[in-house]
Amino acid sequence: EIAREVAGKVAPLLTDGERIAGVSAAGPYVNFSLNRSCFIEHVLSEIAARGEKYGSGDQGAGKTLVIDFASPNLARPVHIAHLRSIAIGQAIYRIHDFVGWKCVGINHWGDYGTNFGQLLAAYLMWADPEKVKANPVAELLALYIRFNEEKEQNPDLQDEARKCLSRLANGDAEMVSLWRFFIDEGRREAERIYDILDVHFDEFLGESFFADKLEDVVELYQKAGLAEESDGALIVRLDGDGEDIPAPCMLRTSNGTSTYHSRDIAALLHRHEKYAFDRVVYVTDMRQILHFRQIFKALKLLGVDWIGGASHAPFGMMSFQGEAIATRSGNIVLLEDVLEKAIELTADIIDEKNPDLKGKAEVARQVGISAVIFADVSSRRARDIVFDLNEMLRFDGETGPYIQYTHARFCSILRKHDQPADPMADLSMLGQLAEMRVARQLEEFPRQLESACDESEPSYIASSLIDLATAANKFYNELPVLVGDDENLTAARIRLVDGIRTVMRTGLLLLGMNAPEEM
DSSP states (O other): OHHHHHHHHHHHGOTTTEEEEEEEEETTEEEEEHHHHHHHHHHHHHHHHGGTTTTOOOOTTTTTTEEEEOOOOTTTTTTTGGHHHHHHHHHHHHHHHTTTTTEEEEEBBBBHHHHHHHHHHHHHOOOHHHHOOOOHHHHHHHHHHHHHOOOOOOOTTTHHHHHHHHHHTTHHHHHHHHHHHHHHHHHHHHHHHHHHHTTOOOOEOOGGGGGGGHHHHHHHHHTTEEEEEEEEEEEEEOOOOTOOOEEEEEEOOTSOOOHHHHHHHHHHHHHHHOOOOOOEEEBBBBHHHHHHHEEEEEEEOOOHHGGGEEOOOBOOOOESSSSSOOOSSSOBBBBHHHHHHHHHHHHHHHHHHHHTTTTTHHHHHHHHHHHHHHHHHHSSSTEEEEEEEHHHTTTSSSSSSHHHHHHHHHHHHHHHHSOOTTTOOOOOGGGHHHHHHHHHHHHHHHHHHHHHHHHHHTTTHHHHHHHHHHHHHHHHHSSSSTTTTHHHHHHHHHHHHHHHHHHHHHHHHTOOOOOSSSO
């Protein structure tokens, strides 16, 4: 009864041209019907006005985001396990940048510690310096793998690694020279892979940079009365204060060495001093959840007021299925090998589907690499994912190639039309259900973008692109765009096609993918 009364009062207030076409009661509910033409015109006008900035805003104006991602250990080449942090981190960076944040991408790579002690020991025992100089990445990886295989049968090798690390810490000239060589080669190789992925950083600072700052961290906690000894180690207890964390934050081990806790606290203090960030995000796997809870709580106990802007964006683990990817040795799958295999398989698909395509090699590169990226960022970040090259390279289904192909399809229509979209087109001619479905997805994109930014969750954009591609392809299959005997309808639908192309391109680029115009 109340619903009918409300509907009856609202209905006379509606006028022609308003976005609400009608109102009716259905049981206890009041249903509003959108004026399709008016709604579509509103959405397309907004896209035309904003162009590829559609969906952006000033949410981040005057604010700084620091994002720590990728951060490999330079004792080993970039491998498949690094992909998630790279892909998710780069997408989070691009999304924040798009909505106005000043972004600082930091690669805090591991250039110190146990792995380097092992590599130094392996080099001294087994390396052929000329071979290493000629092919450093492969030779150093082989040495690292050999050490880790042989230490299973010969635990004394770990003592050799500790001796090398001690010599390095004491400034031994030979160790320092080798260590710098390893770091230079590791960084050069990592940056080469980042270039392939079109991933860029604003700062590279390894753990070694903070070596002389760790005692300052210890002193801060000692002066605050928060540091205490426990079995020879120096710790900060994290219980109490309404957020009990049973495991303490360890500032120094019983043998006097620094810890991940103390190094990350030093890095976080340095970053805030340098960038005065409003928000800092760490992109690592789920196994690091406790670690970041500990360092955030330890800084909160210290009275640091900006720590509320610190967050951890954890991601799930990766398992393998489908197309075999050969490992170099030691069961390490190098990321470059994965990307090359994806490009190779994509080239085979293009040869089958469109053998006359111009620039096939470049398209295969763009689609293959983007497929790998999309497969990573399209799942909710915290979920475990299955890495299956055959599945992610499909041109149908919820895949990167499907979205890229849809984008290319509508680019093709615009090329065939061979005229710019008409800003004066009569958009009131649009109102078919298939057109409305597309407009609703276009209108939804800014909200999904906002959620992706707020939650550091790129999968919202991926899902939005999938939904848009699905609606766009239904529109393509159900309604002609180039209507030969109706120029006005053609002009209106070209505006819709241009809106599809614009938003799909924006979304693809935000996810770190390419948007080829022909496939």
